[in-house]
Amino acid sequence: MKSTDRGQQRQTRKDAEVTKEMAAPEGQAKGMDDRHHHNHQASVAQLCFAAAAPGFEPWVAQELRELGLASREVEGGAEFQAKIEQLAAIVRHLRVASRVLVRMAEGRVEDPSSVRGLVGRVAWTVLPAHPTRIALRLTAQGAPPDRIRWVQAELLRALCERFGADRVVASAVTEAPDDVALVARLDGRICSLSVDAGGKPLHLRGYRLEAGPAPMRETVAAAMLRAIGFGGHGTVWDPMCGSGTTLIEAALWGRELPRELGDFGVDQWRSKDLSVLSVRGAADPADGAVRLVGGDLDPDVLQIARRNAARAGVAERITWLDAELAAQRFESVEPGFVVTNPPYGQRLGGRNAARRLYERLGAVLARRCGGWRAAVLVPEQELARALPFRDLQLCSVDNGGLKVWLATGELAAGIRRGHARTRRP
């Protein structure tokens, strides 16, 4: 989504209005609850930012649109406006986004009093009344190291004055459920303060408490499904499913993550949770519109997949096949979606073994999956060419710190080699 300059100016004005509306009165006492002010905050749309891994921004913007939230794709994610009381549902609906940050205040930071003023403008009354800790993380661009250090020290000082030194820490990590994860962004002399509504990275959904070797990020699995146009309907097959991430993400498509899986930071906020979101795309489990099949040759890892699916509340929606990929049998009338993350070379005993496995996968897909769409994570671009893509696209992806390639496209019956077009990372 590209904006014109005029559009951007309008957006900036709008952002300024939102930030002004959100401003809490200066000098509010520690933990004081002002019901009127609280209600006002809760009903006002806040400027929010859904962070995404590089290359995933369009899919996050798409997820937000499906939730009925106008969104604007920006570098590193998508901006949107939402009310505080929608956030608990939003963090449970977004699957590709890695974090949701809620903008609380923004301003120039030139001296200690401007930093204190900025901290004072945060709407503390919507946050936990007595947080165990305020964890401050500062990111910066266009500012010299001296200023970055000074701003960090002044922010910590202002927070300590307000909450007490024992409750403030410079850290990206939250520990207690009511910790407040405060994210400061310094851009030249302008500093913004946001609160992380998830409190923790959103890929930590709460269902994958066990995993086999080299599990994929849940956010990457969701992005793979989106990349090939899965919309909650059709057959999804992962022939090397490991701990079941791709199938569980497909089963949860369009649904709110079950609350029993645990809290996100926003669940501890003092805003009323209205769960007002309705989403397009979810298939009714009873209507047979979605068929999810996970196979693996390792029976132990399939047991883990079953337990993860049960925790996610989707056990009955997935068929598990304990077999080598060529021997996995299931019925599918329409062309569906293959989403898989084969083992990387190291674990297979070298490049030749990896090539043989990809060729084997390629032969099976060519025989059985002509017309299907596929998303396959590959450690090297070259290996994707062993798969029968008709229109192979490659996109660089960060899978939990490991740089791999996401190969996507339509599969052709009988073709063994694809011609790659590389997409921007």
Ligand SMILES: C[S@@+](CC[C@H](N)C(=O)[O-])C[C@H]1O[C@@H](n2cnc3c(N)ncnc32)[C@H](O)[C@@H]1O
């Ligand atoms: C990288 S792991 C998949 C991880 C998975 N995406 C997750 O999130 O847990 C690769 C899996 O492929 C399985 N595998 C390897 N060769 C296979 C084959 N020929 N047929 C079926 N499964 C195979 C392994 O047992 C392993 O569980």
